[in-house]
Amino acid sequence: MSTSSPRVAYIHSEELIAASNALPANVGRHRLAHELIRAHGLLELGDEAAEDDELEQEGQARAYVVEPEAATREQLVRFHDERFINTLLGLDTAASDSESDSGSASDSSSPAKPTPASFRLVSEEDRPTKRRKVDDMGLEDDCPMFSELSDYVQLVAGASIQAARELRDGSADVAIAWTGGRHHGKRGEAAGFCYVQDVVLAILELRLPPKPPPLPSRSPSPSSPNSRTSPAPYPPPIPSLTPIRRVLYLDIDLHHGDGVESAFYTSAHTLTLSLHLHAPLFYPSTGSLSSTGPTPPKGAFKPSPAAHHALNLALHPGLSSPTLLRLFESCVQPIYEIYQPDAVVLQCGCDGLAGDPCKEWNLDLEGMGEVVKRVVHGWGKKTLLLGGGGYDNANAARCWTYLTSVALNQPLSLDNPIPPSLEPDDYARFAPSFTLDVPAGHKLDLNTEARIVEVEEAFKRYAQALEEKYGKRKMDELEGKGAGPSEEL
Numbered sequence: 001m002s003t004s005s006p007r008v009a010y011i012h013s014e015e016l017i018a019a020s021n022a023l024p025a026n027v028g029r030h031r032l033a034h035e036l037i038r039a040h041g042l043l044e045l046g047d048e049a050a051e052d053d054e055l056e057q058e059g060q061a062r063a064y065v066v067e068p069e070a071a072t073r074e075q076l077v078r079f080h081d082e083r084f085i086n087t088l089l090g091l092d093t094a095a096s097d098s099e100s101d102s103g104s105a106s107d108s109s110s111p112a113k114p115t116p117a118s119f120r121l122v123s124e125e126d127r128p129t130k131r132r133k134v135d136d137m138g139l140e141d142d143c144p145m146f147s148e149l150s151d152y153v154q155l156v157a158g159a160s161i162q163a164a165r166e167l168r169d170g171s172a173d174v175a176i177a178w179t180g181g182r183h184h185g186k187r188g189e190a191a192g193f194c195y196v197q198d199v200v201l202a203i204l205e206l207r208l209p210p211k212p213p214p215l216p217s218r219s220p221s222p223s224s225p226n227s228r229t230s231p232a233p234y235p236p237p238i239p240s241l242t243p244i245r246r247v248l249y250l251d252i253d254l255h256h257g258d259g260v261e262s263a264f265y266t267s268a269h270t271l272t273l274s275l276h277l278h279a280p281l282f283y284p285s286t287g288s289l290s291s292t293g294p295t296p297p298k299g300a301f302k303p304s305p306a307a308h309h310a311l312n313l314a315l316h317p318g319l320s321s322p323t324l325l326r327l328f329e330s331c332v333q334p335i336y337e338i339y340q341p342d343a344v345v346l347q348c349g350c351d352g353l354a355g356d357p358c359k360e361w362n363l364d365l366e367g368m369g370e371v372v373k374r375v376v377h378g379w380g381k382k383t384l385l386l387g388g389g390g391y392d393n394a395n396a397a398r399c400w401t402y403l404t405s406v407a408l409n410q411p412l413s414l415d416n417p418i419p420p421s422l423e424p425d426d427y428a429r430f431a432p433s434f435t436l437d438v439p440a441g442h443k444l445d446l447n448t449e450a451r452i453v454e455v456e457e458a459f460k461r462y463a464q465a466l467e468e469k470y471g472k473r474k475m476d477e478l479e480g481k482g483a484g485p486s487e488e489l
């Protein structure tokens with residue numbers, strides 16, 4: 001386990017915050033989170049801004065800040081359908097045509113604000129039978145069009161892609177894009193408050209060949225002919241960068257990471273493991289314990305290479321941190337050890353925290369921090385930390401601030417007071433505790449011992465199946481046989 005501070009990249013720009021803040025489901029959330037992170041002195045900023053930070057301390061590790069570029073249309077269609085992207089970016093008339101066709105479409109500049117109750121599944125029968133053109137792209141109900149949508153899509157995707165590049169190209173050990181983690185997004189459809197599938201785009205970027213940093217300009221030759229300093233070799237040696245081939249996607253949001261799972265369902269180079277509430281009529285209703293990946297067609301002799309690469313820790317209401325951590329140890333850790341990814345993407349949606357308006361789970365901040373600690377410092381792989389759900393803005397800000405400090409290997413004290421240097425309106429949002437902590441509530445954990453054992457037994461079987469695949473390949477490698485075609489990653 002590493003005890004030093006990793007190099008942490010934090011993706012941020014004012015434009016990114018402005019666009020993310022406009023997301024109808026989370027208005028104002030990302031600005032509040034960024035302000036709290038900044039006020040705790042966790043970022044490398046210019047001197048002027050740093051002087052304002054009351055909690056800035058000598059020796060405090062800080063994340064370096066990287067401004068994202070807006071994702072281009074070409075980058076977005078690496079995963080998404082062209083027609084869908086054209087509509088999101090306003091390059092297509094489908095949406096505006098449909099609004100004039102329907103005559104009753106809402107004003108795109110002031111969408112009805114979806115509520116977390118939207119995550120209780122809307123059954124198909126309840127949907128209006130007349131469908132507008134945008135309906136088949138999911139741009140209604142919980143994913144309405146809004147005026148900043150084009151900027152939002154490009155910047156949120158660009159932020160997660162930039163974070164992936166920092167890792168891939170060797171600049172960072174951990175990269176953070178709290179605006180990302182839109183895990184319900186589909187190829188040609190918005191869903192569950194998610195328009196753009198930044199997670200998939202980031203994983204695709206991670207797996208591209210690394211690009212070494214640009215060469216520094218040639219330094220001038222020593223002026224004196226008698227100088228004993230020999231000139232530095234030019235060009236300098238290029239650091240060897242190991243390509244990222246295998247990625248573990250771990251999702252601890254309250255909801256199933258269905259969009260990411262379906263994108264990599266038939267691929268063995270990305271193993272998805274989603275830990276979520278699975279209950280009747282609970283959105284998105286996929287991700288049962290027995291759903292583990294593609295099954296071979298009838299009569300096939302060999303399992304699909306991607307079998308058991310889409311795993312689901314399907315849990316019940318009331319999940320507590322002790323249960324979460326027990327399952328991490330008994331189910332997640334063995335999968336990690338067998339799969340041995342080159343990089344990890346951790347979706348840190350915080351709608352499972354106690355106090356979230358979803359009111360389903362009972363996690364505390366310490367438990368979420370422990371998961372991040374085990375992933376970042378226990379595993380020590382290149383790690384991309386993304387946001388996700390979380391519908392209490394103050395608790396989401398607390399959560400991502402604390403997780404940033406955990407990533408830096410200098411966790412803040414959960415008793416820390418909220419810095420009074422925040423703007424008065426922001427400060428008031430942390431009432432009544434005015435501390436960093438999000439403690440557990442009194443909800444009963446319905447994940448009984450019997451259910452936990454059932455989940456653990458299932459995961460033992462899944463781990464065994466993966467061990468057969470990866471253990472055999474390891475043996476082949478040791479014996480110099482190399483991986484066969486079915487082991488292609």
Ligand SMILES: [Zn+2]
Binds near residue numbers: 254255351388389
């Ligand atoms: Zn969620």
